[in-house]
Amino acid sequence: MQYKDYYKIMDLARDASQDEVKRAYRKLARKYHPDVSKEKDAEAKFKELGEAYEVLKDPEKRAAYDQLGANWKAGQDFRPPPNWDEGFEFKGGGFTSDGASADYSDFFEQLFGQAGFHFDDKHQQGFHARGQDSHAKIYIDLEDSFHGATRNVTLSAPKMDAEGHVQVKHRTLNIKIPKGIKPGQHIRLTGQGDPGVGKGQAGDLILEIVFNSHPLYRCSESDIMLDLPVTPWEAALGAKVKVPTPEGSVDLKIPPNSKQGRKLRLKGRGLPASVAGDFLVVLQIVLPQADTEQAKAAYRTMKDQLDFNPRRFLGV
């Protein structure tokens, strides 16, 4: 078991006041809250922070933790000294914040976890309740939605064993991805959530669909968007070009005098649905490099032949 330096996690000195602990928590919680933060390991950091705060905010737990001494280094192999918690009175059992208890580290479990947190099934005789709905995200490719697919998803959920220890259990489910599902939509799997208490029904598993980023396409609702590079003459004179779509390539007519960023809509070629989405092509005009004599000559010809000042509206 590895020692956790809760002071270091919260960036606090060991003699920080309780007010400072609270302020540090608020500040870091804003930074790493998974709903707000875009930092990659935000969720793990936030959990670690929650655990550190759970100990340091509570003067009893903090005193017990401090008693282990300041010489431990984070990550160092740790065994609690025998009877380390002798003489400490934990009023509320190990955990004070409800619901969040399941994900704490072994280190925390070992120190604060055993006291008073045994699920005693005997107390729940005759008590029935429906299990909670559980939630997970499932990452799919755009093609999975376009054609329909089966994807497996591995879910990890904390489970209590017979002795009341919390363990993370993994299970894998094969999920049918319905054709045309949009990013942000949900799939409900009845009875795959948390088991009920007593004779209560199990809850549902609710999966949120998230699209992996695609090398070519972006998705917005049922519409699929593609940035299409075109030459200046294709944009100016009009052209017929091949465009990739998830269904294979199609011929697209670019109207003459098209401007940079112009959107061309292929109706009904987005994600399939009762009302299918559209496929939107966004023109990106790309200039050829002037790296040969011919290319330079062509640009010079344009300069001589065209009376063109794109800065006219700037008044200079």
Added chain:
Amino acid sequence: MNSHDLLLVHTGTVIEEGSLTLGQLCRACGAHAEWIICLVEESIIEPQGDEIRSWRFSGASLVRARSALRLQRDLGINLAGIALVLDLLEELDNLRAQTR
């Protein structure tokens, strides 16, 4: 896990736009109806339908309600603050999607 689990394919139901009742939303979030009603009053989530009985929520409401629950629990933000945070986050997401 046994091989049976590997072969079994689960077919769920898609939560369509505006299909969740108040009761289903409460259960899906693990929250009380009173709290969901507060979210509606603060227009953090907006159901279709006029009366509470006929309220129908979208999947997006589910995401927002769950975020709201976490923001309140973890950061102690009040409902007005949550409304502002969620709207700003949504705007940020849209901007990020455009610049990508």
